[in-house]
Amino acid sequence: MSSSSQFSLFGQRRFLPFFMTQGLGAFNDNVFKNALAALLVFKSSQLAGLNTDQVVNLSAMLFILPFFLFSALFGQFADKYEKSMQIRRVKLLEVGIMLFATLGFWLDSITLLLGVLFLLGLQSTIFGPIKFGILPQILRREELVGGNALVEMGTFVAILLGTIAGPQLAGIETDWPAWVAAACLAIAATGYGFSRRIPEAPAVAPELKINWNVLTETVRNLRYINTNRTVLHSVLGISWFWFFGATFLVQVPSYSQNVLGGDEDLMSGLLALFIIGISTGSLLCEKLSGKVVEIGLVPFGAFGLTAFGIDLYFASPANPGVGVSVGGFYTDPGNWRIMADLLLIGVFGGFYTVPLYALVQQRSDPSYRSRVIAGLNILNALFMVAAAILAMLLLGGAGFSIPELFLLTAILNAVVAVYIFTLVPEFLVRFLVWMLIHTIYRVRMTGEEHIPERGPIIVAANHVSFADPLILGGMIRRPVNFVMYYRIYRIPLLNFIFRTGKAIPIAGRDEDPEILENAYRRIHKVLGAGQVLGIFPEGGITHDGEIQPFKPGIEKIIQEQPVQVIPVALCNLWGSMFSRRDPLHRRRPYKLWARVDVRVGAPIPAQEVTAERLQREVERLRGDDR
Known part of the structure; x- marks a missing residue:
């Protein structure tokens, strides 16, 4: 595994041009949307009698409408055709849209x-699945988490900068529409320039026949997502985050003014805190997950979203403030709790979303991946619309305050998290394992490239300690039985973890023949399904730190189902609190937070597997490191 950080991707052509292209696109969208919002406010007298709030809500609907109408169609295009060419065409479309925007500003035509806003939504709909x-085509497996984190960070930073720049450009008193138009055209042209440097990404399904019926294709996409339980619930988890995030972000302007008593500068400051938080959380994912897709971070993120969302309710003032400046707000210690809550909601949001996006990319069939993303975009749009409707009902008809809306959303997040983790216990188990290998132990794995992704x-x-299955299960990125x-x-x-992780209990023939026979039936079922079987051929945990003779049961399994065997050595675990160095009643946390090595050897072909050969390979990998 490479020791370089995710930031090294910025020095590589396969990533940097794509990163800049997508970041500039998000920046341009938000510059235009927020400049248009300023137009609706500053020139409301020219709206032909329309209510300003109605037009603002109409503009939000127009941007999101293409996601419902066209995601399924363009998800097919993303899979069928080479992606770098598609990106260049999308960026040329953006330049054309901004020329149309220039005309709109020139004619002062709402x-x-x-219409430009609808076209920008269409452009985002095309670009999303691509x-x-x-990302999985231009990044190596160990770079996927870091790459997704950078894209997530870049997107939210672009949103923040666009949110600030749009109104600032709109506030220029002399001929301000020309400034907005010029800025949007320049950003679009720059994005196209970067897109020309994106390396080729071949089509993953060139034989695909386009289904032009978006309704039936949408249904087909959602049905396909439903065939993979983990992908389905990951997609639902991401969409729920957009519900959660939209609820909080949309209310920040009103929260700043009506609850905290601030102005637009305070609004920008609070948005900055949230976006700094989510960028930080996203970037920390690579470090915390060891450059692999660690779904154990998802429950951790869900817990933080709920905890700090609830605390934001209690930290909010009971009586609205008046005339609070951004500087005065930041320097008042009484407000630091609110600032910390917004920052940490963002941090834990990064922990929550980045692994889910990476998991969807990793677990989806490569030939269908972009169509899965298209289905995800449809669900995201539905959840954001649902968030807006719920907020309007609660803040309007039900008489909720904004802090009460935050409280309810945080509680709903806990309910949704418990529901998802109950349906897919793998998330919770991975979290418990992640806690183990990042608190009691510091685990380093080498040779993981020897473990195939499929088959x-x-x-x-x-077998050194009681924690061996948890450590191996936490480091091997395929589910292990x-x-x-x-x-x-x-x-x-521990039984909860073992049972949820589908471990197979086994006993000696003299102890319990029924358990033994049932174990062999499950073993053959696991291998027959193309899954990973984990075994400890010593048949028990070592009492002296040395490797005990391997038993011949492995040979019986291979004779009946010939598959390759991957030797693995667990090193530096002897003497830890879960080993048998001392009797249980005298056991103390020796070697707490100690460095543990997991060394993976080259596969042994089925025809060469014997207990003696396998033991020699494990002993060679371990060396003198008990």
């Missing part, structure tokens, strides 16, 4: 400018 579909394999390791001694399987608390 109708034309609202954006997330291209049946057996992972065989030496471990065979373990039934008495260890039944250990309280």
